[in-house]
Amino acid sequence: MxxxxxxxxxxxxxxxxxxxxxxxxxxxxxxxxxxxxxxxxxxxxxxxxxxxxxxxxxxxxxxxxxxxxxxxxxxxxxxxxxxxxxxxxxxxxxxxxxxxxxxxxxxxxxxxxxxxxxxxxxxxxxxxxxxxxxxxxxxxxxxxxxxxxxxxxxxxxxxxxxxxxxxxxxxxxxxxxxxxxxxAMMDAERRQRLWHALRQRQAWLIGALIVAQLGLLLERGGGSFDLSYLLLLPVIWASMRFGVAGAVLASLLTQIGLIVGTQFGPHDDRLVFELQLLMATITTTALLLGVVVDERARTDAELRRTLRLAAAGQMSAALAHELSQPLNAIGLYAQALDLLAPKDRGPSAEEAARLPDVARRMAAEARRASEVIKRLRDFFRSGDTRLEPVAVQQLVEDALRAQATRVHSSGARITTALPENLPEVWADPVQLQVVLRNLLANALDAALDAAVDASLDTAPDAARATPPGAAAAARPARPAPVAEVGLQALADDRQLTFIVTDNGLGLSPAMAAAILEPAAGGVSTKAGGMGVGLSICRAIIEAHGGRLWAEPGPQGRLCFTLPLGNPVHDGDPIARAQP
Known part of the structure; x- marks a missing residue:
C-alpha cells in the first residue's frame, strides 16, 4: 500500500x-x-x-x-x-x-x-x-x-x-x-531500505568514523572548528554506499553529535551558527548524492530487466531462425510421403522402397529440431555448453549435407579446404552445427544474390553491344555468373580457425561491424531476414572460448576460432560449462 x-x-x-x-x-x-x-x-x-x-x-x-x-x-x-x-x-x-x-x-x-x-x-x-x-x-x-x-x-x-x-x-x-x-518510516519499502542499511557492517563502520570525528572536532573546538570539513567524508561515503537511506542516517547521526557536543561544551553561539550552516551544506550534499546513487540503482535494475526481456526475445528469434530449416524439411518430406503413397492406388515397389528412407529423414529432422530447442534454451538460460570431443571432418560434412539440396537446385558451388588429420575440438556439437549451417547459409545467400544481380546487369549490356540486325550467332557468349562459397580450416598449436568466403558483393567496414549485432542494433543482410543468426553464432563461439568476426572487402569473409585441447584438463575458463 x-x-x-x-x-x-x-x-x-x-x-x-x-x-x-x-x-x-x-x-x-x-x-x-x-x-x-x-x-x-x-x-x-x-x-x-x-x-x-x-x-x-x-x-x-x-x-x-x-x-x-x-x-x-x-x-x-x-x-x-x-x-x-x-x-x-x-x-x-x-x-x-x-x-x-x-x-x-x-x-x-x-x-x-x-x-x-x-x-x-x-x-x-x-x-x-x-x-x-x-x-x-x-x-x-x-x-x-x-x-x-x-x-x-x-x-x-x-x-x-x-x-x-x-x-x-x-x-x-x-x-x-x-x-x-x-x-521513510511511513512507507514499507523505504523503511525496509533503512533497516537494510542499518544491518550492514559498513554502516556501523561509517557511524564509528562519524563519532570519532565528532569527538576530535568538539575536543579541539575552542574558538574555531578548523577540521569541521572532515565530517563531509563519512556522510558522502554513506550516501555512495546506501543512497538516500545512508545520507539521512549519516546526517542524523552527525546532527545529533553536534547538538550534544554544543549543548555541553563552552562554545560561542556564533560558532554554533556556523556549525549549523556546515550541517545544512553536508546534508544537502548527501541528499543530492544519495538520490543520484538511488537513481543509478533503479536504472541498473531497469536495464537488467530489459536485458532479460531482450535475451528472451533473442532466444525466441533464435529458435524461430533455427527451426525454420528442419520444419521446412519435415514439410517437404511429408509432401514426398503423400506423393509416394497415392490415395487412388497402392504404392509401387520403388515407391514402397523409398518410404522408409523418407520416414527416417523426417524423424531425423524432428530429433534435430528437438535438440536445437533444448540446447539453445539451455544456452540462453545460463550460457551452458555441453562440451565433448567433436571430429571436425564429420561436423563439416553434416553442415554441407544440410545445404546439398539448395546447392544442387541453384547451381552454386561449395569448395572446402580441410587439411588431413585435423584435431578434434571440445565443443557442443549441436551448437557448433548451428554456427556452421548459419555461416554457410548466409554465404550462399550473399553469393546467389550477387549472381542474380550480375546476370541482370550483364543482360542489358550484351543487348546494347549487339548491332541491330546482327545474327544471334555473332553475339559473344558470356558464362552465367556462378555463386561460389568456400570453407577452409586451419589449425595451429592453440586453436582451430574456420574461414567462410563467398563471391558476393562483400562487406564495407561499417557492415562488417554491424552484421554481427542483433537486428535491434545491427542489420540483417537477407531480404526478410531476422538479423539474429550471426549474433547467435557469435554468442555460441564466445561461449566456447573462441571468437567470430567479419572482414571487410570486395567479397564476403567470416572467420571464427575454437581453442584446441581439453578444457577440463587444461584449466580453461569454459570448463565450467562441462556437465
Whole structure:
C-alpha cells in the first residue's frame, strides 16, 4: 500500500472514532519531546534554537492527512507554553502558532504537488524541489514567527534579520535531517531500505568514523572548528554506499553529535551558527548524492530487466531462425510421403522402397529440431555448453549435407579446404552445427544474390553491344555468373580457425561491424531476414572460448576460432560449462 498506508487508515477514521485521537495524542507527546530535546542555546527573548526537528514532524503528519491541522496547531501552542515559556500574551502566541500551521500546510501541499503520491525522490529534479520547498517554507515560517512576536511587542534583542536567519537555519537543518526519515518510516519499502542499511557492517563502520570525528572536532573546538570539513567524508561515503537511506542516517547521526557536543561544551553561539550552516551544506550534499546513487540503482535494475526481456526475445528469434530449416524439411518430406503413397492406388515397389528412407529423414529432422530447442534454451538460460570431443571432418560434412539440396537446385558451388588429420575440438556439437549451417547459409545467400544481380546487369549490356540486325550467332557468349562459397580450416598449436568466403558483393567496414549485432542494433543482410543468426553464432563461439568476426572487402569473409585441447584438463575458463 503506497505511502498513506497504516497511518492513513488511522488519521482518516471519523473524528468520533478513537483512532484519530490516538494519533493526535502520540503526535502531541512526540512533538513536545522533540521540542524539549532540541531546546538548547535559545536566542534570548524568542527562544529560537539552532536545530528544530518539530516542523518536519508537523509536515509529515499533514502529508498523511490535512484534517489533523488542528493537532499541529495545538502542539505548537503547547510547546510555546510548556517548553519554551515565551513571554507574551495568549493572542500573540495563538497568532504565531496559527501562522506556522498555515506555513506547514502550504509546505505539505507543495511537497505532494511536486513529488506526487508516494513522495519518492525519482531523480535530481525531485530532490531539487524538496530542497527548494524546505528553504522557501522555512523562510516564510521564520518571517511569520518573528514578525508575529515583533508586532505583539516582543521584538528580538538584536537585529530582526539575524533572528529570522537563526530561525530559518534551525528549521532548514531540522527538516533536511528529520523529514526524509519520518517519511521513510511511513512507507514499507523505504523503511525496509533503512533497516537494510542499518544491518550492514559498513554502516556501523561509517557511524564509528562519524563519532570519532565528532569527538576530535568538539575536543579541539575552542574558538574555531578548523577540521569541521572532515565530517563531509563519512556522510558522502554513506550516501555512495546506501543512497538516500545512508545520507539521512549519516546526517542524523552527525546532527545529533553536534547538538550534544554544543549543548555541553563552552562554545560561542556564533560558532554554533556556523556549525549549523556546515550541517545544512553536508546534508544537502548527501541528499543530492544519495538520490543520484538511488537513481543509478533503479536504472541498473531497469536495464537488467530489459536485458532479460531482450535475451528472451533473442532466444525466441533464435529458435524461430533455427527451426525454420528442419520444419521446412519435415514439410517437404511429408509432401514426398503423400506423393509416394497415392490415395487412388497402392504404392509401387520403388515407391514402397523409398518410404522408409523418407520416414527416417523426417524423424531425423524432428530429433534435430528437438535438440536445437533444448540446447539453445539451455544456452540462453545460463550460457551452458555441453562440451565433448567433436571430429571436425564429420561436423563439416553434416553442415554441407544440410545445404546439398539448395546447392544442387541453384547451381552454386561449395569448395572446402580441410587439411588431413585435423584435431578434434571440445565443443557442443549441436551448437557448433548451428554456427556452421548459419555461416554457410548466409554465404550462399550473399553469393546467389550477387549472381542474380550480375546476370541482370550483364543482360542489358550484351543487348546494347549487339548491332541491330546482327545474327544471334555473332553475339559473344558470356558464362552465367556462378555463386561460389568456400570453407577452409586451419589449425595451429592453440586453436582451430574456420574461414567462410563467398563471391558476393562483400562487406564495407561499417557492415562488417554491424552484421554481427542483433537486428535491434545491427542489420540483417537477407531480404526478410531476422538479423539474429550471426549474433547467435557469435554468442555460441564466445561461449566456447573462441571468437567470430567479419572482414571487410570486395567479397564476403567470416572467420571464427575454437581453442584446441581439453578444457577440463587444461584449466580453461569454459570448463565450467562441462556437465
Amino acid at each position: 503506497p505511502f498513506r498506508n497504516r497511518l492513513s487508515a488511522l488519521v482518516r477514521a471519523p473524528l468520533w472514532s478513537p483512532l484519530p485521537w490516538v494519533v493526535a495524542g502520540a503526535y502531541l507527546a512526540l512533538f513536545l519531546v522533540l521540542d524539549w530535546v532540541s531546546f538548547g542555546r535559545p536566542l534570548e527573548g524568542l527562544h529560537i534554537t539552532p536545530w528544530n526537528p518539530q516542523p518536519a514532524l508537523a509536515v509529515a503528519l499533514l502529508l498523511a492527512s490535512r484534517r489533523l491541522w488542528w493537532v499541529v496547531f495545538v502542539a505548537l501552542l503547547a510547546a510555546e507554553v510548556l517548553v519554551r515559556g515565551v513571554p507574551g500574551d495568549l493572542f500573540v502566541m495563538t497568532l504565531a502558532a496559527a501562522a506556522l500551521t498555515c506555513s506547514y500546510l502550504a509546505m505539505a501541499a507543495a511537497f505532494e504537488r511536486t513529488l506526487g503520491e508516494g513522495w519518492h525522490f525519482r531523480g535530481g529534479r525531485d530532490m531539487s524541489w524538496f530542497l527548494a520547498i524546505i528553504v522557501i517554507g522555512a523562510m516564510f515560517s521564520s518571517g511569520v514567527y518573528v514578525g508575529a512576536y515583533a508586532v505583539g511587542g516582543l521584538p528580538p534583542p538584536g537585529p530582526l534579520w539575524l533572528a529570522m536567519a537563526r530561525y530559518w537555519l534551525g528549521d532548514v537543518v531540522g527538516m533536511l535531517v528529520t523529514l526524509p526519515i519520518l517519511v
